[in-house]
Amino acid sequence: MSTEETADHIISPATRTARQALIVQILDRQKVTSQVQLSELLLDEGIDITQATLSRDLDELGARKVRPDGGRSFYAIGPVDSIAREDLRGPSEKLRRMLDELLVSTDHSGNIAMLRTPPGAAQYLASFIDRVGLKEVVGTIAGDDTVFVLARDPLTGKELGELLGRRSTHPKLEGKV
16 A cells, blocks of 8 residues: 655555555454544545545445444444454454355365455455464455455365365364355
8 A cells, every 4th residue: 555745745556455454454443433543544545534434435335334232333334243242253244244254165275275355355354364263274365356365374275265165174274164
């Protein structure tokens, strides 16, 4: 994500897609209760955005305010029922939901699983896989629509791809992700 700085101010990222990807990352890592708070968090990342543009971005991303069981409302992206359940099931369930939504296909070679996503989604998915900290994963590398996931021995890239793609009944993969 590139931003241009002048002596007086910071200019928004070059693309709407990059800005919206950052908004999704911010909403994913913390509960944001207002557009003012989100605007300040974006400014901390070097992105100056007007309220009108922020509102339009939130609308395009399908973000809405949710209030879980009388708690404080916050912005969220995704199905309301899955957001409400997320606090109960934790990051593995969220990873499963993200994979269900973003995974287009899988392939493998040696100890590497290759995950295909829609354009622009690979870095977001890779970042979340890294944050979840699956013991089967050494790390990830992401491009625009492709994620390479390095499997930890003795797991193979094929087994890891099946695990992440949820198509395996292999005993050592049961109950994972």
